[in-house]
Amino acid sequence: MAAVIRIGDDMYFNPGQLAVGFARAAQEKGAVVLPNTAVTRVVIEDGAVVGVDSTRGRIRAPVVVDAAGAWTRQVAKASEIRVPLVTTAQQLFVTEPVPDARAELPMVRIMDAAVYMRPCDGGFLWGIYEENPQFFDMDAFGADFDVKDLSLDADILWHYARDVEPQLPILLRAGVREHRGGLPTMTADGQHIVGPATAVRGFYFASGCNVAGLSIAPALGEMLAEWIVDGAPPIDLMPLSIRRFGAGPWPDDELIRQAAWQYRHFYGAR
Template sequence: MISKADSIVIGSGGLGAATAYYLSKRGLNVVLIDKHDIGSQTSPRAAGMVSCVRKSDLMIGLIKDACRKIEAFTEDTGQPLDWVHSGSLKIARRPQDAEVLKADFERGRRMGLDVELISPEQASRLNPFLKPMGVAAAMRIGDDRYFDPAQVAAGFARAAAAQGATVLPKTDVLTVNIAASKVTGVTTAKGIIEGPIVVDAAGAWTREVAEISGIPVPLVPTRQQLIVTEPLDGVRADLPMVRIMDAAVYTRPCQGGLLWGVYEETPRFFDMRSLGAGFDIKDMPLDIEVLRSAAREVRDQLPILQTANVREFRGGIPTMTADGHHILGPASGATGFYFASGCNVAGLSISPTLGEALATWIIDGKPAIDLSPMSVMRFKDQSWSEPELQREAAWQYRHFYGAV
């Protein structure tokens, strides 16, 4: 058991493993700790979709950088990553969402993305599983892609180890030790590790790790579910992904079938402490009726979702914030305590960029670009009751695609 480190990263999902890799690459002695197997929880259960048309210039710039890092992942880390540059189709079914789509198009074009407003019929020709009935407007995003979600966190963790990081699976962190408002290390179930920097990247357990250390963080662990169908005639790996704005339904090719899911209107939230110390994401209770209801809602546009046989039904627990933005950077009141969380169902795709940005922030004292919109400090004058926080988080979850 290692007893000292320059920095300790708690959680080996995409954000934590990427941060550990980039810290190690900069020469720090890093420990990457997880209470479960490395990269085994929500990250490998994600959809693995990269959406480049985001709601701000900052996020578009960050995701463009993440795309470059995804393309160079194997060359940079020495680890495999299977990805497909498929492009995507964003679909508006209501006039008010068509107006949002126009604004998305203008923002994307200004930021140098390959975007195009097309007719419903053109969209259907690009992906025949999408039918034009009931479609008010469509946008093609050529920059979008998807990847194998199981390879990202595990790949970054292995690459960090190759750089000299110590990787500790199945090691529970009991508390982050803080003295005189400064981090001094962590106490684990296997002993104390001293170190001046701790990154809370514990995914669904982020809040638990922070709060047992006396640091509040306003995010909510939220259930996300998806289906992978059996192989279907006509599915090709390069078919563009589809996102239907108001229904918050998405789909992409996956191993000859379709992977699809929904950001439901009333998602289930979790208090991770109430689930017990031995809880594993694979044991999360699932509800396939949520997906069946979503399939009925888009039956005119994606009729295949109602009839395709289910090969895999899985779920994860991403973390949602009240404003839909990630939480990245230093905590308030404890020098050396950093967050890498609040993924808002889009953390894995951007993890290469956020991991490098946080490593730069830690080592150089500031990130390479202004990331204050992601700082937890933005919440310092906000106080929500738990029901209020959940209500705001649920709205952000359902409206991830910008529907009015």
Template sequence: MSNIINVNSNSNQYNVCIIGGGITGTALAYFLCKLGERSVAVFEKSYLSSGSTGRCAGGIRQQWSTRSNVRLAMRSVKLFERFKEDVGMDIEYFQGGYLVLSYDEEEAAQFEKNVQMQKEEGLNVEILSPRQVKEKYPYINTDGLLMATFCQTDGHANPHKAVIGYAQAIRRMGGHIYTHTEVKGIDVQAGKVIGVDTSNGYFKCNVVVNAAGPWSRETSEMVGVDLPTESYRHQIIVTEALENFFPMMAISFSGNFYMRQTQHGQFVLGQGDKDEKPGINYNVTFRFEEELISKMVRTFPFLKNVRMMRHWSGMYNMSPDAQPIIGQSDKVKGYYYAVGYSGHGFMVAPAVGEALAELILFGKSLHTDISYLDVKRFENMTIEKEKNVV
């Protein structure tokens, strides 16, 4: 199979070269093409969605602790709702809601403030008491639960299909995708990007976008720009399939877990690990299985006799405030970045791709403000940390 999708093998020049074939890189390329910029190439060193995107749980959430993130996520949901019609792919998108469970008094108080802010932004979200949770979801053990929040328009989708959908649309519109093509260097002359050196040859370009996920910092070092990101392993377990009865994504930041049921019946569940060290690590551990399974069986007793079928790991590319780093360099002309999603890249990628495409082509974002996500915010010591992270 060719490493090049819909591209003339003699072509070695593009206006925009994007590093990374995950949801961010393909969403950006899609919106560039949609806005009329067809001289676009995506470079992926492995196969499409082989990095963080293809290893995530597929959740799509609008319940955030910062107002700006709520706006970004709400725009992304609007684009996900139109994905099948606009992009042409059924990505198993289902708005079954997000049930956010709190077991901590300080967190519960923060949730009440969050919900007030979210409602001010136009999000249809509600607070549920433990009794209401039990009445609505009798298969959940509510022991120790203080409260929950729920938003029906939150949901989940298949990350692989989303990337493939964007890739097919890019191909139809004339954009180019190179798989199994590693970017080994970014050519900068007189403070301006002029090309990329890859395992498949040299390509001239005017713009380079770093959408390299776990390798974002190393990629940025190619142009001498420091992006304060670090990658941490996160693990996921997948069960055998059951009859569908669990429509929502259940998540708890204080309980440190998340879980959803796929369209095909499997449960996808995971947690964070406070002891995880930074670095690329795709190994899996028995400790993770023991800790997560014992906790999840207590909260979701129906899992007790369900068999575990798969276990994998992926990377959270973390930023200091658990918010993505998106913008353009003021040191190297033509260098842009969309990295550091801190585990939430899939759910906001449509809005980010749209906004960054507008920034590249028009000099400003037209639909969603992403200026607050530029790396320059870390020069200000009063940055607001996103609290709703597992």
């Protein structure tokens, strides 16, 4: 029987507050935040970034960080830069309140099934790293597409709930209050892509989150800022550099095969 592992050190927070918190903190430091403004192209002259074209016109800048999540490839491709990551879907259920689902209960994982659960607002939040993740060509989504419009598949979650019924019978019994999902990016080795692009000065990446971008974003942001300002990161970040993948051509079928393996083995179980 697969074991349930108690993850005492894992922590959680409301993910919706994170980006808003960073944006407010940046504004307090003088940054100008332009919500609902899409970058259509990074403008490159003589091998160096000079700005971006956006839905509000051109913005001049010597440094651009492509942190466009599921659209990272599209932003780079508009300037003929390739980046080896693919977009997948991740979904979870939040249950209705459950007696004794106290906030101080730990997160738990069932490693073999790649299922996790934690307390959430009087019930539980639980999700999976499925066997056959779907990958998306973001060019196929229209310009008006919003992640909220992503069609989610509850049957996949129910399939895994049945799989772990001996360990977590509550997943099948509790009512579902919320079905939530999004479009994280995956790489061939399960690590982020952070740092400068190879051939264009001033073009940086902060992407390839591999469904773990929330937890590591503060540290990566700080290190990338130092990399940009000082010319080098404070610690060796070459394992996250796009250079580790060589010059390409990174065929999509191979990239998807490797990314699917990384996704399913998120918890390291074989």
